[in-house]
Amino acid sequence: MVLPRPDKGIKSLMRYRQIATVLIKYGFGELVYRMNLVSPLKPGAKKTKAVAQSTPVRVRLALEELGPTFVKLGQVLSTRPFLIPMNYIIELSKLQDQVEPMPWSLAVDILSGELGKPVEDCFSEIDPVPIASASLAQVHNATLMDGTPVVVKIQREGIKKVIDSDMRILYDIADLLYKNIPESRHYDPKGIVEELSYTTFKELNFLNEARNMEIFAENFKNEPVVKVPKIYWDYTTLKVLTMERIKGIKISRLEELKKAGFNTQLICKNGSRLILKMIFEDGFFHADPHPGNLFVCEGGVIAPVDYGMMGVLSDSQMDELADLVVTAMSRDAGAIVRILQNSGIVPDDVNTRALEQDINELIVKYYHMDLSRIEMKTALDEFITLVQRYKIRLQADFMLLGKALSTYEEVGRMLYPQFNFFAEIIPYVRKLTARKYKPGRFYKDILKILNELRWLLVESPREWRQIASKLRKGEMAFQLQHKGLETLIKELDSSSNRLSVSLLVAGLIVGSSMIMTVDKGYMIFDVPLLGLIGYLVAGVLSIYLVVSILRSGRL
Template sequence: MRLSQLNTTYLHAKRYREIINVIVKYGFGFLVEKVGLVRLIKREKYRELGRLTAPERVRLMLEELGPTFIKFGQILASRPDLIPQDYIEELKKLHDRIPGVGFESIKRQVEKELGKAIEEVYSFFDPHPFAAASIAQVHRAMLKGGQEVVVKIQRPGIERIIRADLDILHNLAKLAEKHIPESRLYDPVGLVSEFARAMQKELDFTKEAWNVEKFRRNFEGDISVYVPKVFWEYTTRKVLTIEYVKGVRVDQIDKISKTGISKKKIAENGARAILKQIFVHGFFHADPHPGNILVRPDGSIAFIDFGMVGRIDRSTMRKMAEIMLGVISKDEERIVNLLLEIGASEKRGNLEELMLEVQDILDRYYGKTLKEINMPELINEIFLTAGRHGIKIPSKFALLCKAILTIDGIGRQLYPEFDFIKVAKPFVRQLFRERYNPKYFTKDIRKNITNIMRSSAILPDLIDEIYNKVKRESIKIDFEYNGLEKFAFELNRMANRMVFSLIVASLIVGSSLVVRAGIGPTVGGMPLMGILGFVLAGLLGLGLLISILKTGIM
């Protein structure tokens, strides 16, 4: 075994012991016992912590465990579909501000990354950071050409620490799934894997730089939003040099009031910018808290810190828009059907009870105007309710909710009469216009025909494989009563559509042969049977297409 591997193994073992004992220190020793790691506990640390609540102990524990766990807590704070609200409120207090690294270490890091002396690149470099977090710290500087910039520098050695912590977190998640059956509902391994991917991206500053470039292209020509410029020649995996943006934090109401800029305009511009990112670009700032949004002197909105972004496809956009329409029309059946479509298959509760709970949520807004409905909060509550009934909402919807909730809260803080639905309406309308646009019809037809052909090609092999597995008794089918009806319905719909598609294709092929052969009576020089075949195929195909577009799925 190499020396480096020995060192890594030793550090992992040491870190395991540190993590386990911090977990025990904050009163969660029973979890350590359940996963079989009692041998790592120092008994003198096994104690209670006075009157602290469980959420408070979780927050303090994560803070003591360091940067990786703080980040993990911050991610969990954006997942109301996974953890209770009292834990979310406490995890929101997690702060990632720690004393900065000494200037000499930062200087060496910058020079190593850029391959030049710091004086060759910057005419001024503030030795004192104006922001310091666990992964990086930010310094004001000026390039030789006179351009004011901010330089984000990764803390020396932090990548090695985070990678070790991620390995340990992954192993702890596997142990939890194995020894604590109730934890499987939350998919600890999947959650840690998702978190690890996000952290890997955050450790590579070129990824953040590309995010900035994409936002800059997306908002080109939009004077209400400003995106800073990246200086690529002074940007690497561990150093990011970006244009300094002058402005006031969006939550500094007194300072904004002194500028004379309309707070209503700022609120609407901010909401419009986020909605445009979600419903037009499909690429959105996933952490739009007040510290990451500035109001520039000209009244435009500037977003900063692009380390956390979300991506969604047009199908997800449409489903989010349909949920909004379901809320507006108070259609609980439509909302529950959408939840079933977007939710992962977990052990579900009673669907009738879910529908009644959604109806109760909507009834609270009975008689209220659209302006009085807090749409983001209402959708978030619906997602939470779905989670309680075993419908696991994908993380991208949780990120969407977080972004919308945050910008709605900022809007109401700036302007109490802020009307989110009024700002969102044009984006929702445009999505549905596109859906029924002939250009998109044609695109969907091509896509669906390709999918049908691909499915038809692999179907014989798939059936043969399933048959062989059943024959060997190596396949286990576990149906749950509440989900069986839904499964059968979806299977029946899929089979019907495939048969329908084959009939349409057969009619087209048969009619083409009849026309080519010139058989039977003619109308206008064309065989009547061929014309009738084409018309029937067209009507059946149109019916199939409308069915597909109405549900949004194959």
């Protein structure tokens, strides 16, 4: 039975129970009990044959069964190599987000409500059978009144309320993890839920995806080998996205491409131009470039679709990337460590000498290797292993970048087995390093230094005066925060509760025994009813106490 939570509605309580049931089903009962998510007396679910599979597989299956919010949670976790092992990252990358489409009548109601007029006044025809159906939205082929072929993405009815409810529950679960399972604090459950909330609600606003497409189109306006679908703003809202229909073949359908007469080597070259320009030149890249999201059009033109998830690299991140590449090429492992430390992603207590040695070994391994023999995925896996070993908190956008590069390398070698991705990267890396030394960049850096100097000379003394003033007035307060005592406090609280129950049981037994010696009041078989009730209550409380102690694993 789910523990009562007076601030939650009945639907939320049912959702709590569903989450607990699914977790127990896939063999995570201990986690559920340690969080106090269910009563120890009524687990409410049984393990299934799924528990025979590996833990990463069970995690993926549980997240898929729990729905879209938890699928997104898995996707966020898959970009956190410093938090979870590589086998979990690989398994979470397989998360499937495919569900049955919503009824066509409901989709029509959403369309007419969002567009402000009947569907037949917007489209001359629209296919009621979707070409794709996911947990957040489904996509239909349609034709505008002027005959333009388009695709229409329609958000699922009520999905925002579902995700909003799940987010509140996830915040509660993160809080329970933090309070009841101290070892979970390393994983920062609250921070993960906050990022999940931000990214998911941004995806629910289809205007964001439409703007992403416009930015992408602007970046590639002078690139004839890349096509970005046009947005039809008159038929686009928060919940409806209407875009140009791409006429092409999915890049993964190799046999169809060959039958259509496409040059797969040319497609591979055009695709590498797409992926490398958007990362190393624009710093604004398609974060999910799997084969299903890439189409090949006439002339070998590459057309990406689904712009809901984009990676963005700031100028400072681009500079860090350039510095890391330059120092790696010069075999300066010490400089790499300093760059990582300056970016604030290396723990303070890390063994820098050991980190430098491991980075140097990685550089030496690949430095003299022929570029055609280097596999991006293998190199990335080794780097992630190093990140995990030293608990380096790599930014999510860098992880998305690595994932995009390794994914396209696989696509490229599928199209053209002799594809040498590293050889294609070298010219872009040189451009990336050269951008720091352009005259315009020097001007921006000088302005930045002057602004910081102005703050130091003008603003800093003012802030020190404010601090001194507060000290004189006695308004300065210092906050002390203890660390490491939470577990002790929890144990003392648990022990005191058990002691209280034990004293209550003892009192009931003694009191009931005394009542048994009195021949007054209601009697059952010449035994006082009140005494029997006292024994019964004492017995139930005793069983509860024993069960809770056994479940805690500490006698």
